[in-house]
Amino acid sequence: MYDVIILPKAEEDVLNNTDYIAFEKNSPETALRLAAGFRNTIARLEFMPEQHELDEDEELAEKGIRRCYYKNYKIFFYVNESSHSVYILRVLHMLVDSKPLLLKMHF
DSSP states (O other): OOEEEEOHHHHHHHHHHHHIIIIISOOHHHHHHHHHHHHHHHHGGGSOGGGSOBOSSHHHHHTTEEEEEETTEEEEEEEETTTTEEEEEEEEETTSOHHHHHHTOOO
């Protein structure tokens, strides 16, 4: 098993994504289900996180950034084998240009 560590930016992403659904789309029940789905998908990364592919972008893949999906969102993460940890970097809608956001992160 791996330790799963959610970085502050990823926590902020989850909050922003669910707030948007709850308040802008006026659907708090859907937002609660979305938050639970994010948490469940992230929690499953403690088992075999390397089964998820490296990002399709070569520059991100070279940094070891992987991704998994929940609905219309990509959950970006990095696996540190030496500490047996998974770092959740960002949780972004598929339409967001994620590369510049990920490249400026330090992990």
